Amino acid sequence: MSLSQITRKFVLICFFVLLWYIISSFYFEQKELLSDKNEETLTEVHLTSPLTLSSNTTITDDDRNPLEELNKKYCGKPTCKFLFVYSLGEQETKANLHFRSFSQLAEKLNRIMILTNVGSSRIGTCNKFPFDFYYNTNLLQKEFPNVLFKSENDFIFWLKERDQIKRKINNNDNKVIPPLSILHSSIKLHHKNTNMKTFYDNAVTNFDKHECISKFEPLMNTKDSNNSRVKYTKLFIRTTDLKTEKSRVKSSELLTKVLTIDEEILLVNGYVIFPLFPQIMPVIPYSDHILNEAQKIKDKLSSSYIGIHWRLERSTPELLPKCVQGLIKTLNKVMKEEGIKNIYLATDYPLLSSRSQSSTFKEITNYHHDAIRTLNETFKINTWVSLGGLEQxxxxxxxxxxxxxSGIQGILDKLVCVNSNYFISGPKGCSRSSSFTRAIADKRSNRIKNKDSGLLNIIDRWEIHL
Incomplete structure (x- = not known):
């Protein structure tokens, strides 16, 4: 064998030996790496059984109850408790008072107060505009610093989130998040029998429940026991138990006692007319956009004007010719003595359509038309419509x-009349006695104490000669 052949054979042998060494090293290295990975995986995995709270809500190993987490995010505490007065049976001036009373109740019960919808001069869930369409919620919060307020939309959000959590966690065999717990209570005055004492009692299913509550279905379906557990009660209050500050002490204590409950939602259909608590809170401030409209109208009237509130509803139609003549005589007298040239009329007489500005004023006669026509022919009469109020x-x-x-323009009329230099309203027979008029007079009474207010009187009634 030649030298070159021996050399070639030796090189081949060395090559195969080297190749075998490389492959063997790689195999054992990978085997060792794979072994290490398996050991690491086994040491990191901890198999445990599911944890369960006393409420039977199944949770993960991070020890958090999802319903409690929702409530903490929304209410600031593990349990949400709401007071939802979904119906207040009177127009804005009195409804304003009643909402304040129930806000006081929310504070006593440590419950979140729902800001019920507004519209048509009322506070009630049947209406479609949010609470801040009428009212300044920031200033309301300052009046009730210890009460947490939430809008109807916020409430719906909570219901939806709660429902999603329930659907996600519950199963057919083990329902671990219970249905909503609700107490529906009707709080009313005794009207038919004034001798009956105040009492609180259970009520039959669906007692005095307003149909507008159905807008919250299926999230708050009070007819489905799988969705909501509902109790019904009634509280009828004797009128004399609310008429004085002293009597309201006892009745408010009873109210707080019987409604101190564990249910998540306290639904109330209320019609009480008088304040519920001894202390009467200040009027809920109105929204800035309404205040701005009132200021625009005042500016257009050159900041000097006579305000008239003439509510024609329940006037005696046959008296109206004499009523309008009495008003004309009074206006001439005030304008001459005080040097005021402008007149602003707040009224329930139709201004935008053939219907009156009040939902309860339906029988408009020729006497009504003639009276307003005579007034317009004698003076230049300004209204929120003629001055371009609420244009947007x-x-x-x-x-x-x-x-x-009757709606937002009623609030506007009220603000404009409060700011008038001189304010007059109709006597009995010409005009309906109104809490609206009294609210204006009360506000003017507080303001006239300020020497720089520009107010010349609180309220005068014009006279008629029978």
């Missing part, structure tokens, strides 16, 4: 019903 809302069709009846 009037451009939007969704506000048509609100503006053609």
């Amino acid at each position: 809302l009037r451009k939007n069709d969704k506000y048509n019903k609100e503006l053609s009846g």
Whole structure:
């Protein structure tokens, strides 16, 4: 064998030996790496059984109850408790008072107060506008610093989130998040029998429940026991138990006692007329956009004007010719003595359509038409319509019903009359006695104490000669 052949054979042998060494090293290295990975995986995995709270809500090993987490996020505490007064049976001036009373109750019960919808001069869930369409919620919060307020939309959000959690966690065999717990209570005055004492008692299913509550279905379906556990009660209050500050002490204590409950939602259908608590809280401040409209009207009237509130509803139609002559005589006298040239009329007489500005004023006669026509022919009479009030809302069709009846313009009228230099209203027979008029007079009474207010009187009634 030649030298070159021996050399070639030796090189081949060395090559195969080297190749075998490389492959063997790689195999054992990978085997060792794989072994290490398996050991690491086994040491990191901890198999445990599911944890369960006393409420039977199944949770993960991070020890958090999802319903409690929702409540903490929304209410600031593990359990949410709401007071939802979904119906207040009177127009804005008195409804304003009653909402304040129930806000006081929310504070006593340590419950979140739902800001019920508004519209048509009322506070009630049947209406479609949010609470801040009428009221300044920031200033309301300052009046009740210890009460947490939430809008109806916020409430719906909580219901939806709670429902999603329930659906996710519950199963057919083991329902671990219970249905909503609700107490529906009707709180009313005794009307038919004033001798009956105040009492609180259980009520039959669906007692005095307003149909508008159905807007929250299926999230708060009070007819489905799998969805909501509902109790019904009634509280009838004797009128004399609310008429004085002293009597309201006892009745408010009873109210707080019987409604101190564990249910998540306290639904109330209320119609009480008088305050519920001894202390009467200040009027809920109105929204800035209404205040701005009132200021615009005041500026257009050159900041000097006579305000008239003439509510024609329940006037005696046959007296109206004499009523309007008495008003004309009074206006001439005030304008001459005080040097005021401008007149602003707040009225329930139709201004935007053939319907009156009040939902309860339906029988408009020729006597009514003639009286207003005579007034307009004698003076230049300004109204919120003629002065372009709420112009932006009037451009939007969704506000048509609100503006053609009793609604936001009633608040505007109230503010303009409060700021008038001189204020007059009709006597018995010419005008309906109204809490609206009294609210204006009360506000003027507080303001006239300020020497720089520019107010010349609180309220005068014009006279008629029978």
